[in-house]
Amino acid sequence: MRTLADLGEFGLIERIARIAQIAQIPGSVASSQVKLGIGDDAAVIRPRAGEDVVVTTDALIEGVHFRWRSQAAATIGRRALAVNLSDLAAMGAKPLACTLALAAPGGLGLRTLDGLVRGLTRAAHEHGCPLVGGNLARATTTSLTLTVLGVVPAGRALRRSAARAGDRIFVTGSLGGAALALARADLSGGQLRSVPVPRLAAGRALARLRARGACIDVSDGLAADLGHVLQASGVGAEIDLAAVPVPSGFARACARLGLDPGRLAAGGGEDYELLFTLRESAPRATALARRLGVAVSEIGRITRKRRLRGLPAGGWSHF
Amino acid sequence: MRTLADLGEFGLIERIARIAQIAQIPGSVASSQVKLGIGDDAAVIRPRAGEDVVVTTDALIEGVHFRWRSQAAATIGRRALAVNLSDLAAMGAKPLACTLALAAPGGLGLRTLDGLVRGLTRAAHEHGCPLVGGNLARATTTSLTLTVLGVVPAGRALRRSAARAGDRIFVTGSLGGAALALARADLSGGQLRSVPVPRLAAGRALARLRARGACIDVSDGLAADLGHVLQASGVGAEIDLAAVPVPSGFARACARLGLDPGRLAAGGGEDYELLFTLRESAPRATALARRLGVAVSEIGRITRKRRLRGLPAGGWSHF
Numbered sequence: 001m002r003t004l005a006d007l008g009e010f011g012l013i014e015r016i017a018r019i020a021q022i023a024q025i026p027g028s029v030a031s032s033q034v035k036l037g038i039g040d041d042a043a044v045i046r047p048r049a050g051e052d053v054v055v056t057t058d059a060l061i062e063g064v065h066f067r068w069r070s071q072a073a074a075t076i077g078r079r080a081l082a083v084n085l086s087d088l089a090a091m092g093a094k095p096l097a098c099t100l101a102l103a104a105p106g107g108l109g110l111r112t113l114d115g116l117v118r119g120l121t122r123a124a125h126e127h128g129c130p131l132v133g134g135n136l137a138r139a140t141t142t143s144l145t146l147t148v149l150g151v152v153p154a155g156r157a158l159r160r161s162a163a164r165a166g167d168r169i170f171v172t173g174s175l176g177g178a179a180l181a182l183a184r185a186d187l188s189g190g191q192l193r194s195v196p197v198p199r200l201a202a203g204r205a206l207a208r209l210r211a212r213g214a215c216i217d218v219s220d221g222l223a224a225d226l227g228h229v230l231q232a233s234g235v236g237a238e239i240d241l242a243a244v245p246v247p248s249g250f251a252r253a254c255a256r257l258g259l260d261p262g263r264l265a266a267g268g269g270e271d272y273e274l275l276f277t278l279r280e281s282a283p284r285a286t287a288l289a290r291r292l293g294v295a296v297s298e299i300g301r302i303t304r305k306r307r308l309r310g311l312p313a314g315g316w317s318h319f
Numbered sequence: 320m321r322t323l324a325d326l327g328e329f330g331l332i333e334r335i336a337r338i339a340q341i342a343q344i345p346g347s348v349a350s351s352q353v354k355l356g357i358g359d360d361a362a363v364i365r366p367r368a369g370e371d372v373v374v375t376t377d378a379l380i381e382g383v384h385f386r387w388r389s390q391a392a393a394t395i396g397r398r399a400l401a402v403n404l405s406d407l408a409a410m411g412a413k414p415l416a417c418t419l420a421l422a423a424p425g426g427l428g429l430r431t432l433d434g435l436v437r438g439l440t441r442a443a444h445e446h447g448c449p450l451v452g453g454n455l456a457r458a459t460t461t462s463l464t465l466t467v468l469g470v471v472p473a474g475r476a477l478r479r480s481a482a483r484a485g486d487r488i489f490v491t492g493s494l495g496g497a498a499l500a501l502a503r504a505d506l507s508g509g510q511l512r513s514v515p516v517p518r519l520a521a522g523r524a525l526a527r528l529r530a531r532g533a534c535i536d537v538s539d540g541l542a543a544d545l546g547h548v549l550q551a552s553g554v555g556a557e558i559d560l561a562a563v564p565v566p567s568g569f570a571r572a573c574a575r576l577g578l579d580p581g582r583l584a585a586g587g588g589e590d591y592e593l594l595f596t597l598r599e600s601a602p603r604a605t606a607l608a609r610r611l612g613v614a615v616s617e618i619g620r621i622t623r624k625r626r627l628r629g630l631p632a633g634g635w636s637h638f
Contacts (some may be wrong), residue, residue: 015383024424035474035476036476036478037430039479039480039551040376040410040478040480040551041406041407041408041409042373042374042375042406042407042410042412042469042476043371043374043375043481043537044371044373044410044471044476045371045372045373045374046371046372046374046473047366047372049368052354052363052365053363053364053365053366053372053454053468054361054362054363054364055361055362055364055416055418055451055466055468056360056361056362056452057418057419057420057452057453057454057464057466058420058454059420059454059456059464061457061458062454063527064456064457064458065456087360087361088360089362090361091359091360091363092358092363096586097374099374099375099376100376100467101376101377101378101420103353103378103380103464115508127351132374133376135372135374135376135377135378135464137378137383137384137462138380138382138383139380139383139401139462139479140382141458141459141460142460143422143456143458145376145378145420145422145454145464147374147376147418148422150361150373155354157355157361157363159355159359160358160359160360161359184595216360217360218478219626230428232358232359244456262462268572277404282576283625285601290328294468302473
C-alpha cells in the first residue's frame, strides 16, 4: 500500500491540488473571487464592495468525530466541509473558499487520502467553496481542520444574540434523525453514510428577511443550541415539544430501539438544521418554507423570563 | 491540578474569550474591522474597499513541532501565531484577525491552556490580529491550528511565481540562527525560548515597491524555499553563499558544535526571514533596509536557466 510517507510533503500538496482541480471546474462563479489558490504562502480572495467576510473553523478528529471503520473516507471529507458550511448557513452567509489543515500519520494510505480530499472537494464544488490552501503535518492520528470563508451583505450577518421577547421560534427540516442513525449504526456495526446538508440557501434567505431575529445551527441538540441563543440574547423560551418536527416513522423506529423520541428530538445533536427566531410580524411557516426552500416548523416563542420551558434537558459537551 | 475536563466546552470558550479580551485592548485599529468575535457560529470581518483578503493556515502539533518540556506554553502559543503571520508577511499583507482550532486531551492542565492562550493573544495584540473564533476538540495529543486573515491592496499580494530572469535576490535579517539554537537546545536539553519575529512591516513595504518581484518566507531553509520560488516562476538562480547573512559569531559557534556553517545557513529552516526578488532597477540593499525597516542582504540573481547554483542541497520535509 502506498502511503503519505512515500510521497513527501510537496508531492502530497501537488496531489491534493490536482484532485481539487478536477473537482472544481474553473470559471465557476465562486472561483472568480479567488485570486490565488493552493501553492503560495497564502491564498488571496476578493470580496465585493459592501460584503462582510465571515470566518469559521471546525475540526474532525479520528477516534472522536469519526472512525475509519464506520465511514468511508469520502464521507468523512464531505462531512468535514458540511459541518463548517452549516456554520456559514447559520450566519446567513454565502461560501467563498476553504482551507484544510490535514494532520495524519506517515502510514496513512494514499487511497484514503484521495478519498478524503475527493469527498471534501466535491462538496466544495457543489457549494461554490473552492479549496484554496491549507497545511499538512505529521501526527499520530488523523484530523481535518477546516476553515471556511463566506460573505454576507454588510451588517446582515445573523447573530445568536438577536432574539427578542415575543419572537416566534422556528426550525428547518426535522430533528432527531442524526441521533437515530447514529444509534442504529452503533447497534448494527454498519457504516454511517449520511452527511448533513448545510442549509445555505435558507440561511441567505433568512438574512434578507425584515423580520429576522437570531439564528444558530443545531449541532449539539435543540435544547443546548437554543440555550446558546437564549444566553446570548438574555431571554427565555417556551417550546411546544409536540410541534418539534421529526423524520417520518421516527416514533416507531425509536420504540423499536427502546429510545425516547422526545429526548432524541430535543437532545440529539448533529442534525445541522437552522434554529431561528423571527419577529411576530413574520409570515407563517408555510409561506416561510417557500421563501427558504426547505420545510419550516414553528415550535415556540421567546419569553422575557430567562427560562427554557417545554424541553427535556439534553445536548452534549466535547470535554 | 485543574484540567480542561473540569471546565466543559463552554466554560473553556468563556475562559479563552476572557484571556483574549484582557490581551486585546478594545478600540485598537485592528479591532474596528472585527464586527463579531468569539462566541457565535462564525466571526464577521469587514475589509475596506479595494482590499484583497489573504488567508493562511498552519498547525503546531505536540511531539512534532513542540514538546512541553522544551518550551513554555506561552512560547508555544506565541510561536503558533508567529509562523502564520510570517506567511502573511510573505504576501505583503497586514494582519486582520485569527482563529484557533485547539485539540487537546481532557487531562491538559488549565494553567497550560492559559499559557498557550496568553502567549497567542499577546502576540495577536502586538500585531493587530485579534483572536475572533475557533474550535475546541478532544484529542490524544495537543495541537494548535491557526488560521490568519489579512488584507493587502487589491492585486498587490506578493507571489512566489513573480520572479523573472535578471531579478536580484535579497533576504532580510540573517539565516541559520534558528537551526543553531535548535542544535544547541538539543545538545544541552535546555528550553527553546526564541520565537520568530514575522517581518510584517518589511512585507508591506515590499508590496508597495514598483520593482517588486517574488517573495516567500524562509521556513524550510533557504535552498528549499528558493526552490519553491524558482519552480513557481519557471526560472533558476545563482547564489553567492558568502553573501548569505548569518548571525554574529555564527561560524565560531558552529565550529564549537562541529556543524558546517554554510550548510546550516542554506539548509536550516525556521528563521522566518523574507526571501524576495526585485527587478534590476531596485535600490541597493542599504537603501532597501531603510524602506523595509530591517537589515537586507543581496545574495544572488535570478537566471533564465532553470538551475539553482551556489547552494548546498538542504531543507526538510514534513513527511
